[in-house]
Amino acid sequence: xxxxxxxxxxxxxxxxxxxxxxxxxQVTGFENAQYMSFKTRETAEQAFxxxxxxxxxxxxxxxxxxALQNPPAYRNDTVLPLPLGVEAKAWAVDAACSGNxxxxxxxxxxxxxxxxxxxxxxxxxxxxxxxFLAIVHAVAKITQEGKDLVVYSDSRNALLWYKAKKCKTKxxxxxxxxxxxxxIQRAERWLxxxxxxxxVLKWDTEKWGEIPADFGRK
Numbered sequence: 001x002x003x004x005x006x007x008x009x010x011x012x013x014x015x016x017x018x019x020x021x022x023x024x025x026q027v028t029g030f031e032n033a034q035y036m037s038f039k040t041r042e043t044a045e046q047a048f049x050x051x052x053x054x055x056x057x058x059x060x061x062x063x064x065x066x067a068l069q070n071p072p073a074y075r076n077d078t079v080l081p082l083p084l085g086v087e088a089k090a091w092a093v094d095a096a097c098s099g100n101x102x103x104x105x106x107x108x109x110x111x112x113x114x115x116x117x118x119x120x121x122x123x124x125x126x127x128x129x130x131x132f133l134a135i136v137h138a139v140a141k142i143t144q145e146g147k148d149l150v151v152y153s154d155s156r157n158a159l160l161w162y163k164a165k166k167c168k169t170k171x172x173x174x175x176x177x178x179x180x181x182x183x184i185q186r187a188e189r190w191l192x193x194x195x196x197x198x199x200v201l202k203w204d205t206e207k208w209g210e211i212p213a214d215f216g217r218k
Contacts, residue, residue, distance in 0.1 A: 006023035008026045011030050012025070016044045023037075034052045077112060085208070088112045090112075091149055091152070094154065101177070105123075105215075106130040107120070108137065123179045124176040128158055131153060133184070134213075151199070153201075
């Protein structure tokens, strides 16, 4: 794996770090942490000196999807380089959170076309909340549109919450988290008032690499 350098604009300590472990120490559990990986120390130092911009996240997410649009010779059902074990008639979902809790967003990607089907946020919440909401958003949208698709998520917790039809977050309700809790209530209500047979599967990151909906923050 190519070496990466990590910029922390907002964390316990700020600066350029030469490993994910060092970066993680600065941002894990730090509210509204701002960080991103870069391929070279030079670009990382330039980004740090210029200061944080939300465009970093937007540009990297778009770049990740663009890089995936490379049809593999062994498949004719997708523009993405998906492993043979992954279904192309599917949506992949993922969430990202700047700090945990912090500003959270989530999205869904069509695995046959690479298209971003939906994107929500940022709102104040946690990564697990975003993963849960992303699954429900995908399942509800697929059901509403009458499509025959699979949903992939790389979050074990969110998959358990989805199966239980209950978001078991430890985040406290506050003025900042009110919007997230409103979304959670709507998602739980939908799950408990609808019957759907859509398969929601665990994305095997160890075997397949990062899920295509990944925001590329690490």
